[in-house]
Amino acid sequence: MKRMFLSEVQTEIDKSIVSQEVFSEKDIINLPEPVQRYFRYCGFIGKEKINHVKFVWDNVSFKMSPDKPWFKIKYEQYNFVYKPARLAYIYSTMFGIVPFEGRDKYLDGQGNMLGKLLKKVTLFNVKGAEINVSAAVTYLSESLIVPNCALQQYIKWKAIDNNHAKASIEYKGVKAEGIFTFNDHGEFMKFETDERYMDSGNGKSEKQKWTAELSNYIEKNDIKIPSKAKAIWNLPNGDYEYFKGTLTDIVYIPKK
Template sequence: MKTYLILFAIVLLGFVLLFGLYRFRCAISKEKEVLFKKYSKRQNSITVHDLEGLPLLLKTYLKKVGVVGKPKDGHVVFRQKGRIKTSTEKGWTNFRAIQYMTSSTPNFIWSAQAYPLFIRDKSIAGKGEVKVNLFGLKNIALADGAKTDQSALSRCLGELMFYPVGFLSADIAWEAIDDKSVKAKVHTQGTQAEGIFYFNPNGLLSHFKTKRYKDESLEEFTGIAENYKTMSGLLIPTTMRAIWNLEEGDFEYFNCELTNYTVG
């Protein structure tokens, strides 16, 4: 009898965990459908004339990576695998994630599974939100408000390296700094963010610097792009590292590799 009870408990736990995963994925799918329906029309292909007025560095880069001919108002879906850690005292946790982005307005939804935690980070129309869920069944952390809005939009701006079509968004203003960098300012529905993109000798983006909120403190942040490959007709970085540049030293808390990439 005891053996049957143990087997029943194991089966029940399995069903509960599967239900949590199903519930979490359904919620993300609904958010994605709403996002794409509103912001992804997949019309009006980009021409070389759309690049006029941009800093020369950026214009050359956009031609090189293949944005000409892509829809101005499209979207991208890509999957990642990587590692993340929440503090310098803790170790790395493996995760798998899927990310959705739109171009005409810079938006993203990032959904990650790092068992037992499910994480959803997003910036849509300038409104950011980070949600941490236990087994897909119970929210254990939620961040929103003005600081989250700014931090999420800054992340979205930097991660347009994964979807360079988004650099042509009317929400972004560009300024040439020197022969290796350009400054971007993005303004979406009352939320503003800015950062500097740096180029390597091959004319590709190497890293991005901005300021983001880490908890309640505004800190320097660097995103490093590496290992460029052509995927779905775009030359993009397939690995990325995220680093907080803190007073006590740099803290790399995130790294990932793209495992699948589809432009829509």
């Protein structure tokens, strides 16, 4: 699983475009006002338009269901811009001894969630239209953290008010949308969508409201990034927070 993941990452790196362009005021002039404020607050203007990055996570916890305990995972993630792609690798041990590996992929407009025990036993291998939408909306939720995504043709923005903006993604026939919330400083604080599918058991899934929350902005290489992240299902009977972690850095991946 790890070798497969790293091979997929390297393939995307090899295909990526290395740009020497930098963000300018002209790039953001047609974006909704709170999105423009975010670009300025984070310090992107005048910085390189990075096209493929590694998210550096620390202290990540995951919960399998609302009534299950939290457990620690190792989480590696890479995002790519010009042809939108997101690859994440998860490693943990169940019961403290049984190795579990997962791979979350969004590539060529298609999503796939693959999980294995003991490197061989497949627990799940989710494909199809529903995971395609869910993977696209997850990518959309992170588009401002890799801000060159926000300027691509496959993402469209619509103004709402001084602290909210709607964005939609359309790629390879898959569409999804959500709402971004910003504070008055310009920090992107929350993304909400009704278009992500949650596993409801017995091989079925259904749309539920989903929220990603970000906080505690820190400065890295003259750029401000959120260092705390949570993912939450907003279910009719109450919120189910299932992912929380510390984002310590976003690193440019050299092509060679």
